Amino acid sequence: MNWIKEMPVIRCLVLLLIACFGFLDRIQAVTLEVKVGNSTCIKAELSALLSITYTTSNSTSNVSISLPDSTSVDAGSSSCGTDGRPPWLVAVFGSGHALGLSFSTNGSFYNVTDLTLQYNLSDTLLFPEANGSGVVTVMSTSVGIWAPINTTYRCASPTTIRAGGAAVTFSEMRLEAYMPGNDLSPAESVCAADQTTTAAPPTSASTTVRTTTAAPGPTPPGTPQTGTFSVRNGSGDVCLLAKMGLQLNVSYVSQSQNKTVQELFNMNPNLTAPSGSCGSSTATLVITQQATTLSFTFSMNLTTSQYHLSGINLLANWSDMSAPFSASNSSLDYLPSKLGHSYMCNTEQTLLVVPDFSINTFRLQVQPFGVTAGQFSAAEECQLDQDQMLIPIIVGAALAGLVLIVLIAYLIGRKRSHAGYQTI
Missing domain, CATH: 2.40.160.110 (Porin)
Structure with missing residues (x-):
């Protein structure tokens, strides 16, 4: 019968053990x-x-x-x-x-x-x-x-x-x-x-509905200014070098309009502060401008000595944003080149990061590995640049062919006209 009296004590010990394991x-x-x-x-x-x-x-x-x-x-x-x-x-x-x-x-x-x-x-x-x-x-x-x-x-x-x-x-x-x-x-x-959103209070039947004329959309910012960005290693030598114009294309919820808007934002190289790090297989370039932080991650395949842009991350807190904007993608495959060369693309190209964020680049040249004496190595041009060069060559060749055809037709016509005269 003693064990019956001890039941409350045993129960307390079991509960105490459960609480201890739960805490651990x-x-x-x-x-x-x-x-x-x-x-x-x-x-x-x-x-x-x-x-x-x-x-x-x-x-x-x-x-x-x-x-x-x-x-x-x-x-x-x-x-x-x-x-x-x-x-x-x-x-x-x-x-x-x-x-x-x-x-x-x-x-x-x-x-x-x-x-x-x-x-x-x-x-x-x-x-x-x-x-x-x-x-x-x-x-x-x-x-x-x-x-x-x-x-x-x-x-x-x-x-x-x-x-x-x-x-x-x-x-x-x-x-x-x-x-x-x-x-x-x-x-x-x-x-x-952690931020919770609350629904706007319902509009009562007596609320006056005002009709207003929508303000015109923002003026496109135009082509961004080209900036040069570099990262130095522990010895003070430039280990990553980039030259480009950057335009951010971001979709976010506007605080003033209470809806999703799309905005083009040009990075101003005169207002930016570059930083980053260099390694044997990974290099990072971080560009900050006031409430905007943009980072690029480059990866090197040590077996093939090929590198590419593998990750982009954006943090932005612009004045009209209802909440800070954050977007990242670490499985990208852009700007490919090989060790000892830089990647160049003067033509505008778009790098899609996530559905609501992409980057337009202009006059781009980048080398995240193997920089010597702080200078770009020989460049591998992108396909867009090659296509742009091919178009005037084709047009020029077509014009030259047309001129040649007209000249041949003229010479043939002239020869026939001389053959029509008889000597008296």
Whole structure:
């Protein structure tokens, strides 16, 4: 009969165990700070779930890891950007694993330019039967985290960023870079996923309906100005070189018109600030202009020594937008060329990124790999330029043929007219 008396105690213990396991199953929240002396320049409060696919001897396996409470900032790798490097937040955890975020700013906004994940396949507890060992590094340049300066970025909703064979899902995130103080700013920039839209109140029957004449559409901006953009490596040498005129074609919800509008926006090279990075197989060019950040990612096939534009990312917060605009595509195949050559296309061409965002390029020449002495190498011309050159050649040949036919007909006619006269 004693066990009957102990039932409430046993029930409480079971409930306590369930609660403990439930707590352990939750994604842990961590606080990370990058400091210079006693001053904080980057601070993040977030939860992150890492999903990684790796190969085993027989097939592939998936593992999910949440950032543990023991996650800490790697002071040696992290930076406030005061030593010539971009600001970096590098969090380390477990046996050789790391998650890094790099930042840039145009003076008005800051954004996460790259997310880097390193995971150690030699950690047999997390990666049992892994077909390999050592540290694997994957990176994404399509992050979509940005906010005005002196403002905290906040996003409670899960946000997934894919990099290689891995994915990082952030939630309950509050983050700020280029901080003026040691704590997160009270002013917040809320991500689009957290913003809720409310329907406009219904119009009552007594409401007066006014007829107005629609204002004329905006004047097209014309051909954009050509700018030259470059990225330098750690030695100060130019490693990526681009010359082009850029025109953004964006469809967004207008705050003033309460409908989707399409706008052409010319990038002004005199108002832009280029940045980026260079690697053996990946190079990135980031162009910022006030409330617009445009990034290009180029990929190199080390086997064939061929490169192409593989990714484009746009972040924009124009004055009439009902919400910040974000678009990215990391599976593109534009501007192909081979190592040791630049890609050139003077003719206007359109690069479709997503259905509501494309880029018109003008007088473009780009070389993301193998730049020597800060100059473009021999150019491979695009098919559009070749077609444009072929048209005048064909027209010229046709005109020359026509002139030749007329001349031959004239000579034949003249000869026949002379043959018609007889000598007296």
